[in-house]
Structures are given as structure tokens and as C-alpha cells.
Amino acid sequence: MSTQIEAMVRQTSFPFADAPDPAKFSVCVHCGFCLEVCPTYQEESNESHSPRGRVYLIKLASEGLIPLDEGVVSPVETCLDCRACESVCPSGVQVGALIEEARGQVYLARVENKKASGIQKLFLRGIFPYPARLHALGSLLRFYQRSGMQRIVRGTGLLRVLPDAMREMEGVMPEISAQRALTTLPERIPVAQPKRSVGLFTGCVMDVFFSQINEATARVLTKNHIEVHVPKRQLCCGALHVHAGDREQARQLAKTNIDVFLEEGVERIIINAAGCGAALKEYPELFKDDPVWHEKAVDFSARVRDISELLVEENFEKPKGRVERRVTYHDACHLCHAQGIRKEPRAILQSIPGVTLVPLPDSERCCGSAGIYNLTHPEMAGNLLERKMDDLPETIDAVVMGNPGCMLQLRLGVKKRQQDLDVLHTVELLDASYQKEGVTYGN
């Protein structure tokens, strides 16, 4: 039998819809230039846990040459989806998209075999899609922190029964925001002579843990004569669902968000969380097989901007208030690798009087946060966090970034090492500087 006929007869090991796209893996020429930038390869030296290995195994499974078993699942699940490989790939392989598509197959295979984990299902399907439940969870956590329960729990040693990773995260959980910015910010914040109108995407983790950053984002935008809309019906972006392979739920969320923001008629959709930003920009990937929604997704994505990207694009007003800080900047993977945003946040930081920006060696290496990777793969995440902490320059008083996941992870690192170091978002420093020169909230 000729190899071509064999290939036709062979069954793919990815039996479900929306499988890894052959056009994506056939671009890989197996040069291996991606190996050394891959955090998991750096740690394990295992070809199967390198981008080239992962793409190769996905290709073999797609062609039915290997089964969808541990040989594929483990490589696909250990990937941080950090996209560092995409930044160096001369051939332009979309490794992240391939991994996400493969995870979709793994997820569906598990659903079929009723093996999807309870916690995963609870969070992905039961909580994140529903703002009210997310809010309730936030309130519960807040009650837990405020009521003294947290102190009691920490005191009794009850935490010892929790898995290490959960226990560690509990330790650094920031004070839950009293109110989500999605609730507190007005639906429309008008400005005199607006240059633009934008929709603010408030996100989940960002809004539950760092709603003050969303507020700062709104202030910074209005300061720059940009009218801010906060559509109240917006939902979770679906990034965590895509990462976990639950693509159908992600599509449902995406459809609502697309409709809500397009109906709002805003020129730009602004996001301050790198992970969400990448997901929003990649909505068209979710609708490859649906021409109607694909077109809408393309329209939506073309409007999405990271806050730093928009500020530079709009030639933001140079801040005048002095903020005496010595900081370093950590490149969130989904900002630098997935969105190619590197210069903009640095330009913003350097524009602030009093801020000294100290370079961070290997600033584009993943900190190990990677969505919920630090919960699913605590050991690898822990090793990467250690390396990141080792790299931080000694003389700084804050480390700045543009993603809430990284912020939680870095806080964990700071706490573990008992360092006197603030973990901040780029916008917070810009906002602080604007505040010092006296800014009014909206009009």
C-alpha cells in the first residue's frame, strides 16, 4: 500500500470536532530552535516536553500514528502555553493554538469517559461563566478574610490538610476587592471632547483580586480624554476554558462578549490582563468552522488593545507627578509572546518622573503562573518561580507587570522569601503619577 493510501485509511487519534489543524503543524520543519526558550525543556531536558516534541506528537496523533494516550496527554498538559517558542520560531508555528486544540480533544475524550475532574468542571462550567457566582465566591472569600476565619484557619493548622499548592496560594491571596469594578464603575464615563470611545473589559481574576487596577485603568483612560464604557453584561473572556480544553464553554462566553461589545459600538476594547487580552485577540481561532461568528470575532478582535498598547498608540499624556521608585519589569508571557507587546509598558514606566527602570535578566521567561498551571503543576511552577525570584535585581523596590496571574505568583515568591518588594501593575504607577498632579475622575 502506498504511504498516501495508508494515510487515508488510518484513523486520526483526534476524533472530535475542532481538532488540531494540520495546516498549523505542517509548518514545523523540526529545526529545534524553540528548545532553549521553552521553560519546561529548560527544566526537564525532555524532547517530549519541548515545543518541537509537542508539535511532533500532536502531528503523529492527528495522523493516527500514535494513540491519544499519556504519550500525547502529558506533553500537551505540561505545556505552560507561554508561547515563548512562538517568539523565536522562524517558521511561524502557532504552538499555543495547537496545544489548545489538542487540549480540546483531551477534554472531550475525558468528558466522554466521564473522567473530567470535579473541581475543574465546577470552576470552568459552574462559576466563571456566571458573574453573580464569581462575585458570590469573591464575597465568600472576602468574608473568610474579613471575619477572622482566615486567622482562625491559619491558626488551627487546618490548612495542613490542603494540597501544598492550594495552601501556598491561600497564603498570598490578596485582600479580595470589596466591590468589583464591573459593579462600581458607571456604565459610561464621559469626558469633554473625547478622542475615542472604548469599552473596558474588567476580567475575572483582575476584578476579584485587583479591582483597584481596573479603577486605575478607567482613570488613566479618562485622563487621556478617552470615553470609557463598562458594558455590564460582559462575561469571563474564556481564556482559562481554552487553556483547559473546554472550547465549547469558551465559545459560549465569547459569543456573549462579542455581541455585548459590538452592540456598545466602541472603537476599542481595552484590557489590562495579558491572558485575557491574548484570548480576546484570538477569538477568531474558536470560530474556524463557523463563518458567521468568525467574521464577527475578527471584527471584535481587531478592536482589542492592551491598555499599554492603547496608551502608546494614542500618544498618552506624559505624567508629571513624581513617583520615586526603583522598579524592574517582568514580561507576562501573554503580553510579550502572545501579543508582541514589549516596548509599550516600558515606555510608560520610563515616562514617569522619578521611576528608574532596572533591566530584569531573561525577563520573558514564564514565572510559572500560567493560568491555573501553578495549581495543576505546582512543582514545575514552583521551580520557575524560584528562577524568576533569583533573577530579580537586588536594588529594586517593586516588580511591575501587566497580568494578574503573574502578580499573584510573584506575590507568592515575595512572601516565600520575605522580601520587601511591591508587586504592581504598569497602570498603577502611571495612575499614581497622574494622581500626584491632581486628576479629576471623569467629568
Next chain:
Amino acid sequence: MVTEYVLRKLEEILGAANVYASPAQVKAYECDGYVAFKSLPGAVVFPESTEDVSRILKLLSEERVPYVARGAGTGLTGGATPTRGDVVISLAKMDRLLSLDLDNHRAVVQPGFVNLELTKRVSGRSFYYAPDPSSQSVCTIGGNFAENAGGSHCLKYGVTTNHVTAATVVLPDGEIVELGSSFGDADGLDLLGLFVGSEGTLGIATEITVKILKKPQAVQTIMALFDRVEDASASVSGFIAEGIIPAACEMMDQLAMQAVDKSRYHVGYPSDVEAVLIVEVDGLEASVRALSQRVMDVCLKNGVREVRSAKSEEERALWWSSRKMAFPAIGRISPDYMVQDGVIPRSRLADVLKRIESISQTSGLRIANVFHAGDGNLHPLICYDSKKGETEIAQDVGRQILELCVDVGGSITGEHGVGIEKIVEMQYQFTQEELALQQAIRDQLDPKGLCNAGKLIPTPSRCMEMKGVAHPTVSSMEQILSASASVQTHIAR
């Protein structure tokens, strides 16, 4: 065969975490950067020290299990590809810089240490490691040692063998030997020279002493765009005739420029020039200025359309990325590619390029050309689509190009090695007697024929097989490899 017994012993030596044996774990190791031939390893193991490697080789030798060493797996000729259920000995965890002697310009590294990492470690003190293959950001010094890797700057600075001064090598029977000497020539026969470039067929280097150089005071990089390949070639000959030895002198043709311009490393080459030269001169500040002017003058004399030097370090870095990423960037314009690595006398450049063009037209496969023009080292990139069954045509085109190189007085490899890919062409390059002599040396060190067997030197049985086959197809390659395996087992007895 990797038996249960062998696996258990390997686990005793390395610990279970450093031994992969299930098909799911080893599948990704069935080829290196050369994808036209694949074969499943019997196991993959990760030693962490010279002693580990020695114990592994003793065991495999006693049990007559074939093995192959592997670094980053970026080789382009299948040098790290198993061919008969070999144990793949991955050196990726032996990746430490063992010692640094800046006063005497020496560094000692383990074989899995990444080439560019060495430069990074010493650049703060104005030192660097000179051999710079395009894959330098990921390839290992052990792999460079095995293949005698070159790079863009080997025109002036020489290839790996010129930079390795000593090595600890584990011989196929497990014996640990020291070859060469950190300083000065080793007495007696140059055994180290024999090992560098032997493609992992004589043993496994586990500690490598290399020279590190002081960075030149000044560097100037020049880009020259030519309407005609002939003019670019004439310029290259012109530099040498003028007595200029550029640090690097690289050429790319239009198809290669198109591919790389589609990648992240976009320079924006004009679509109607036939060739671009990237020339680098280095040395003392004053001499570099004069030299770069002379380089530009030679280009102008040869009808260059546009020539200028890099305005900033950023621009220079982009030009170099565009050159170094050119191979894999071919993935932008073709589903598969095979890169060839022939060497020709510099004066024959224009003529050989024309003949490659006619091979391309006859075969119907596009060929992009990227090469170290200064030392006549060609890298024709043969574009093909394996799904359309073009693999064999591509292999045939590769063979024709290599034979052409030999015909004009050159050789079949400049820096990528022979591996699996060019083993048949070895007979075009060498006589039976010459090959038999090489084999005899190899038999002395590896009498059981286990150490990366089936690579580099065709065995006599293969020579006979070859006479019946114009060129090995993948399936005939499998037959040949298994035939040579049985012959070697026979010899071993």
C-alpha cells in the same frame, strides 16, 4: 535489543527517572533535525556525569546493544537518529560549564552545554566563543564537537576543531580517556583531531576544553544587494584577491530572502535582486573602517545595486538573525525542506549556482540558496512536500548537487556531517580503499560496531547494495541499515 535486563541495569546506573523506555516516552526521539528517516529508539537515557556514560557504555558493550549520543537534536544529517532500536544517550542534562580560565582563554564544558550560552557567560568580560552555527542558540558544544560544526565566522576563525584543545572521551568499551592538551599541541598522533568530526562513531565526549576569544575592538557589518548572482560571486572572489579576510561573508538568493522576510526576522529585501551578501569585518577600530570601505569598493566595482554598513547594533543583529534563521524560515514557503551542505572552490560559485538552478528546473523542486560564500560552503535548501510523495525526488536532487560539488573539486560536507543522509555519497567522494581504511580505524575503537553504527562510513555490504540502487529511498535505506547491522554483528563475532 534493549532487553528487560538491560533496562533494569540502566535504571540501576541512572535511576528510573533518567531512563525512558515506553514507546510513548521515546517517540519524540525517533529523529533529529533530519526528518526524512525515522526509527524508534529502544530507550532514551539521561546520564549526568562522565562516570554515568562510562557505566552505560560498559553495559551496552557487554550486552551488544547499539547506541547513539544526542545533544539538542538539531543536526541536519540524522547523526543522532537511532537506526536499529539503539539506546539514545541524551546528553541534555550534562549541561554545565565546568570551569573558566579567562587569563588563559579556556573554558571546560559538558557536552550538553549550549553553544551561545558560553558566549553569554563570558561576554560581560568581553570574551566570546567563536564557532557560531546558525543553530547556536540551541545546539550543544558536544554536538558541535561530533560534527565539527562551522558557522558564519569560520572563514576567519576556523571551525570547531580549531577551537577544541582537549576532551575527556568515553570509548565504546567504557574506558575513560583524556585526549589533547589544554595548552600546546598534544604529543604524538593527533587523536583529538580524529575524534572531532567523527560524528559520535568513536566514543562520547563528556568534557570538552575550548578556546574562548577576546571580542574584537570593532566590528562593521555590510549588506550588499546585487542584481545578478554572478556579480555577488565576483565580489566574494574580489575580497580574497584584495587580501581581505572578512570575519564572515554570507550569501542568500532571492527565494531565501523571500522566506526569511515572511518570518519574524523581516529585513525587507527588494524582490528583484538576485543575491544579497552580508559581509563582516572586525579588528582594531582604525583598520575596520578602512577594511569596510575596501569591501564596499569591491562591491561597487562589481556592479552592486546598493551597499551600506549597519547603522546600529540593532540593525546588525537583525541582519544576522535574517541570515541565521533562513533555514527554518523556508517552512514559510514550503511544507518540507532538505538542506544540503556541499563545498566548492570559491571561484566556481557562479557556475555551480547556475547548474543547481538547472537541476531545480529539471526536478521541478524549488531550491533556495543560503551559504557561507567566503569559504565556498553551499547550503542549497531543497523545497518539497512529503505528502505529495516528493521526498525521494528531493533526496535525488540532493545527491545530484553533492556529486556536482565533488565533480568541481569540492566535497560533500562543509559542516553538517554525513550521518545517514550522505552515507551513499561517501562512495562518490572516496574510493573503496579509502573507505576501508577509515573503517579499519573505526573497528579498532568500536570492534562490536555499536557506537552510532550505520552512520558516516558505508560498510562493504552497503557498497554492494548501493550498486543495485541508484539512490537509497527511505525503504531501501531501511533494508541497507538492517543488512549492515547483520554484517556488523557478524564481524563482531
